[in-house]
Amino acid sequence: LPGVKSAVAGASTVEAVTAYDDATLYNNFYEFGTDKSDPAAYSKQFKPRPWTVQVEGLVKNPRTYGIEDLLKLSAMEERIYRLRCVEGWSMVIPWVGYSVAELIKKVEPLGSAKYVEFVTLADKAQMPGLRSGVLDWPYVEGLRLDEAMHPLTLLAFGMYGEVLPNQNGAPLRLVVPWKYGFKSGKSLVKIRFTDKEPRTAWNVSAPQEYGFYSNVNPDVAHPRWSQASERRIGEGQGLFAKRRKTLMFNGYEPQVGQLYAGMDLRKFF
Amino acid sequence: MQALLTRSWVKPLLFVLCTLPAFWLVGAGLLNQLGANPAEALIRGLGDWTLRFLCLVLLVTPLRHHTGWTVVARWRRMLGLFVFFYASLHLLAYAWLDMGFDLVELLPDIVKRPFITVGMLAWGLLLALAATSFNRAIKAMGARRWQRLHRAVYAVAVLGVLHFFWMRAGKQLFGEVAVYAALLGALLGWRVWWRFRARVPA
Numbered sequence: 061l062p063g064v065k066s067a068v069a070g071a072s073t074v075e076a077v078t079a080y081d082d083a084t085l086y087n088n089f090y091e092f093g094t095d096k097s098d099p100a101a102y103s104k105q106f107k108p109r110p111w112t113v114q115v116e117g118l119v120k121n122p123r124t125y126g127i128e129d130l131l132k133l134s135a136m137e138e139r140i141y142r143l144r145c146v147e148g149w150s151m152v153i154p155w156v157g158y159s160v161a162e163l164i165k166k167v168e169p170l171g172s173a174k175y176v177e178f179v180t181l182a183d184k185a186q187m188p189g190l191r192s193g194v195l196d197w198p199y200v201e202g203l204r205l206d207e208a209m210h211p212l213t214l215l216a217f218g219m220y221g222e223v224l225p226n227q228n229g230a231p232l233r234l235v236v237p238w239k240y241g242f243k244s245g246k247s248l249v250k251i252r253f254t255d256k257e258p259r260t261a262w263n264v265s266a267p268q269e270y271g272f273y274s275n276v277n278p279d280v281a282h283p284r285w286s287q288a289s290e291r292r293i294g295e296g297q298g299l300f301a302k303r304r305k306t307l308m309f310n311g312y313e314p315q316v317g318q319l320y321a322g323m324d325l326r327k328f329f
Numbered sequence: 330m331q332a333l334l335t336r337s338w339v340k341p342l343l344f345v346l347c348t349l350p351a352f353w354l355v356g357a358g359l360l361n362q363l364g365a366n367p368a369e370a371l372i373r374g375l376g377d378w379t380l381r382f383l384c385l386v387l388l389v390t391p392l393r394h395h396t397g398w399t400v401v402a403r404w405r406r407m408l409g410l411f412v413f414f415y416a417s418l419h420l421l422a423y424a425w426l427d428m429g430f431d432l433v434e435l436l437p438d439i440v441k442r443p444f445i446t447v448g449m450l451a452w453g454l455l456l457a458l459a460a461t462s463f464n465r466a467i468k469a470m471g472a473r474r475w476q477r478l479h480r481a482v483y484a485v486a487v488l489g490v491l492h493f494f495w496m497r498a499g500k501q502l503f504g505e506v507a508v509y510a511a512l513l514g515a516l517l518g519w520r521v522w523w524r525f526r527a528r529v530p531a
Contacts, residue, residue: 086365094502096365149366194501269499284442284499286434291368298361299368302429 061218063156066137068211070315073140078151082294084225088145089246090194091180091187092227098189099227106186108224108231108247117177117253120168127231131217134162138221139214139235144276144310146240150290155235156218159211169205169253176208177201177258178234179250195261201245202258202272203236204319212237212315238312240274271329275320276310280329334400343404347411350378351418368426375419380493380509382412383486387516394523406462409482413459416452444495451488454481483520486513 066072089099092106111127125133136156144150164176182198184190190197207213214235217224224230229246236243242262252258262270269283278288289303296302309316320328333339354374357363363370386408393401428435439445458479460466467475490513494506 082365094500149369265501266499281441282499284444284496286438288434291366293365299358299363299371299426301368303427 061136061156061221061223063136063138063218063221066139068137068139068159070212070312071137071139071141073142073152073311075140075142075152076295077140077154078292079294080220083151083153083219084227086293087228088147088242089189089227089229090192091182091189091197091199091247093189094192094194100225102188103226106226106230108226111231111249113232113248114250115163115167115252116250118170118173118255119253120170121166123167130163130215130232133166134158136217139212141212141214141235141237142310143235143237143241144290144306146242146270146274146282146287148285148287148290149293150304150306151293154220155214155216156221157214157216157232157235160213160215160234161209161211163215163251164205164209167253172255173253174205175254175256175258176203176205177250177252177254178203178245178248179252180245181247181249195265198249199245199261200258201234201243202260203243205253206319207236207316210316210319212312238276238309238316240276242270243274273320273325273328275325275329276306277308277325277329278306279308280326330396331398331400334398340404340407344407347382347408350374351415354378355418368422372419372422372426375415375422376493379412379415379419380489380513382408382415383482383489384509384512384516386412387482387486387513391516391519391523410459410462412482412485413455416455420448420452444492444498447488447495448492451485451492454485454488458482458485483517486517489513 085100086096087099088094088096089103092099092102109127113125113127113130114122115125116122135158137158138154138156140152140154142150143153178201180199180201181187182190203213214237215232216229216235217232219225219228224233229244232248233246234244234248243260257272260270260272262274263272276287281287287306290306291301291303295304307313354363354371358367358371361367363374386405389401389405389408393399424430424435428438439449458481461470461475461478470478490506490510493509494503497503497506
């Protein structure tokens with residue numbers, strides 16, 4: 061899946077890209093199991109075609125898009141983003157896709173639309189992890205409309221120049237680089253515009269640990285661990301690699317800081 | 330069976346077996362065979378083995394009573410010291426690989442995070458037990474006081490499960506926690522039952 065270099069500010073970090081094997085064999089995708097090796101192991105039979113995405117709610121032009129329409133909707137760009145997991149590890153991943161804003165402009169949100177809800181696939185026949193009761197399925201994530209409209213918020217169809225592997229959220233997923241990884245829903249089937257803050261999966265499951273915003277923030281600790289530093293996967297001497305300092309908004313503060321001007325980020329964590 | 334277990338090579342063999350998980354984990358870590366996040370895999374692996382050895386050492390007394398193999402009591406001290414050994418490696422790996430031996434990060438972490446506090450407390454108790462694990466300590470303390478102190482291993486079991494439970498609470502993954510809670514609960518429950526049973530005249 062080819063993409064041209066993105067012109068969006070901050071969209072291409074020059075840091076060393078994480079090895080393809082690490083990015084595709086070590087990740088979370090609970091629909092396939094809770095272990096980091098489960099997504100790759102149990103998503104082999106998953107069928108990302110045919111695929112449709114319903115866009116509905118407070119918009120002028122609600123519509124069901126086929127994956128082929130979405131692939132053609134805007135020019136594919138390559139974006140090299142830092143990815144920071146809430147668990148304290150990070151990677152650098154070259155994604156292929158375009159800003160979600162391109163899609164949002166097409167459906168024209170109404171003035172009353174304040175939030176966007178992203179619903180992901182929950183198909184028991186293909187996803188063995190759904191048998192566990194860890195989360196309320198389907199997995200739902202959400203953003204404020206202005207966050208979703210930010211040019212860095214990416215609708216990704218590929219990574220490392222290829223179409224998305226099943227375990228990384230095929231055929232399309234969200235990537236919000238300044239938020240913890242779980243905010244970026246995988247295998248999207250529905251995008252809904254609402255006037256109320258969406259009830260997101262992790263927030264429903266453990267509200268005191270996972271806030272709606274979940275912006276990467278080294279100053280706001282998770283109740284169980286500090287978020288001040290992170291382990292960059294594959295960096296240095298493996299076992300003895302030093303952790304690096306976590307950056308405010310995962311290093312995207314110049315681009316997204318103004319979205320949160322005047323907000324108490326400890327309260328809205 | 331008892332005759333076989335009393336052979337002179339059995340205890341040294343058991344000792345070697347008990348060291349294997351440590352060699353295997355640390356070796357795999359150094360050879361970069363622990364996956365994408367080797368530090369995490371090593372820290373968690375050492376924690377798992379601490380719990381497993383805790384189950385083993387608490388199995389000694391019930392096993393002796395039910396099988397009559399008095400020889401297993403001679404392994405109890407060694408197994409107990411292996412609990413301390415794995416707990417210490419677990420703590421060392423956390424302090425080194427996660428915290429970089431940075432006390433400015435480490436000390437607040439111990440105070441602020443209940444699951445770390447509980448883990449440290451359990452390790453402190455194990456340290457006290459390991460430090461008084463030789464014969465002269467028993468003599469110096471008196472057998473009764475020594476035994477009372479060493480009942481702290483029951484508290485270590487409870488704290489160990491709590492530590493694991495709280496760590497997993499972030500992701501609500503309680504399957505493995507339930508297994509260790511059930512095993513250790515059964516081993517502690519057996520002691521309550523045994524004591525009660527002994528008081529009732531047959």
